[in-house]
Amino acid sequence: MRARSLFSAVVVAAGALLASAVAATAAPAPTTDGDVSPMIVGGGNATQVYSWMVSLQSTSGSHFCGGTLIKANWVVTAKHCVQGSSASSIRTRIGTTNRTSGGTTTGASRIITHPSADLALVQLNTSVSQAPAPVAASSGAVGTATRIIGWGQTCPVRGACGAPVTLQELNTSIVSDSRCSGIYAASEICTNNTDGNKGACYGDSGGPEVKSVNGRWELIGATSRSGGGANCAQAPSIYVDVPYFRSWISQYAGTV
Numbered sequence: 165m166r167a168r169s170l171f172s173a174v175v176v177a178a179g180a181l182l183a184s185a186v187a188a189t190a191a192p193a194p195t196t197d198g199d200v201s202p203m204i205v206g207g208g209n210a211t212q213v214y215s216w217m218v219s220l221q222s223t224s225g226s227h228f229c230g231g232t233l234i235k236a237n238w239v240v241t242a243k244h245c246v247q248g249s250s251a252s253s254i255r256t257r258i259g260t261t262n263r264t265s266g267g268t269t270t271g272a273s274r275i276i277t278h279p280s281a282d283l284a285l286v287q288l289n290t291s292v293s294q295a296p297a298p299v300a301a302s303s304g305a306v307g308t309a310t311r312i313i314g315w316g317q318t319c320p321v322r323g324a325c326g327a328p329v330t331l332q333e334l335n336t337s338i339v340s341d342s343r344c345s346g347i348y349a350a351s352e353i354c355t356n357n358t359d360g361n362k363g364a365c366y367g368d369s370g371g372p373e374v375k376s377v378n379g380r381w382e383l384i385g386a387t388s389r390s391g392g393g394a395n396c397a398q399a400p401s402i403y404v405d406v407p408y409f410r411s412w413i414s415q416y417a418g419t420v
Contacts, residue, residue, distance in 0.1 A: 206362025206397065207334035210261045210313065214381070216297035217313060217331065219257040220245060220286070220370065223271075227263045227327070230314045230371025231256070232383050232406075234299060236291035238417040240406060241370030242386055243277045243284040251275050254286065259294035261331040263315045268292045276416050281351060282388045283404045284370075285416055297372065299413070299420045300382035303353050303405045304375055308338045310355065310384065312364055312401075314371035322365075322396075334362055343400050344391030353385045353403040365396030373403045 218231035218239050229245035239256060246254065251272040260267030274287035304310075313333045336356045341347050344354035355373060357363035364387055373385030385403030392399030406413075413420050 206358065207312075207332040210331040210333050213259065213261055214297075214313060214331075214372075215259045215294040216383075217259065217261075217372070219260075219263045219315065221255045221257060221263075223253060223255050225255065225264070227257075227315055229369050230387065231286065232372040232386070233258055233292070233294060233296045234383065234413070234420050235296055235417050236293075237288040238296075239286040239288065240383075240386055240413065241284050241286060242388055242404065243282045244388075245370045246275050246284050246286060247277055249275065251286070251289075256286070256288065258292055262329055263331070264329055268294060278409065278412060281348075281404055281409060283386060283406075283409055283412075285413065287416075297374065297381060297383040299410060300375060300377065300384045300407050302407050303384040304338055306338055306340055308375055310336055310338060310373050310375045311381070312336055312355065312371070312373050312387070314364075314387070334358065336363065339400055344402050345399070346389075347391060347402050351405050351408045352388065353405050354391055355385065355401050355403055357397045357400050361397050363397040364390075364401040 216233040218233055219227045220229040220231050220241060221227050229241055231239040231241035234240050251274050254272040256270055257263060258268045270292060271289045272286050273289040276285040311333055315327055315331055336358050339354050339356045341349040341354045347354055369387045371387045372383055374381040375384055383406050386406055388402045388404050391402050410420060
């Protein structure tokens with residue numbers, strides 16, 4: 165388990181997200197909204213509008229993954245969300261709590277995937293006015309309070325219930341890497357399944373994990389996969405540590 169250091173002495177967080185429990189392999193985009201299987205199990209409706217929250221969608225508007233706006237024309241997400249896809253097949257909806265309306269919609273012009281990590285960048289075909297999320301100085305120590313955010317079904321068994329239209333959030337925290345099976349400790353975050361039955365699940369991979377630093381949300385993670393268990397939220401979830409990859413991101417998107 166890698167050592168973690170808090171970016172701020174006071175870290176306030178809350179949370180919610182939907183996440184993906186699938187392995188970090190290419191995930192085909194759903195053909196209809198009914199096929200969407202992201203979820204936050206045990207979360208609740210978003211309590212605010214997150215200007216940087218991104219829904220990755222097909223050109224017909226079907227949501228298939230989450231992402232985070234980190235520059236006016238750059239989104240960070242999970243590699244398995246976009247690997248094998250063309251930029252022209254992706255549409256984004258940014259800065260809304262409703263995955264079917266509001267915010268700004270735009271297309272993509274470029275996809276860049278990390279050579280080894282479950283991380284990708286999507287360059288938008290136009291800059292948007294929404295404020296991007298700052299990337300935190302570090303993900304934080306074990307015990308850091310965080311928030312995971314996303315759209316998706318709210319029951320633990322895949323396909324057993326539909327995906328909500330309203331963005332969901334869940335308060336959670338960073339836990340010991342030893343609780344996540346198959347984690348790459350140096351570059352990933354093990355995120356708690358709150359109360360033993362709340363957390364990220366299938367679909368909406370790529371969505372954000374954030375922490376509050378001096379009153380503002382800062383990005384620390386991108387949803388990758390489950391850390392164990394046959395159903396969602398039976399075990400903690402694994403997130404790619406975005407601050408760890410700051411140098412790689414900055415090669416393409418500029419300083420973050």
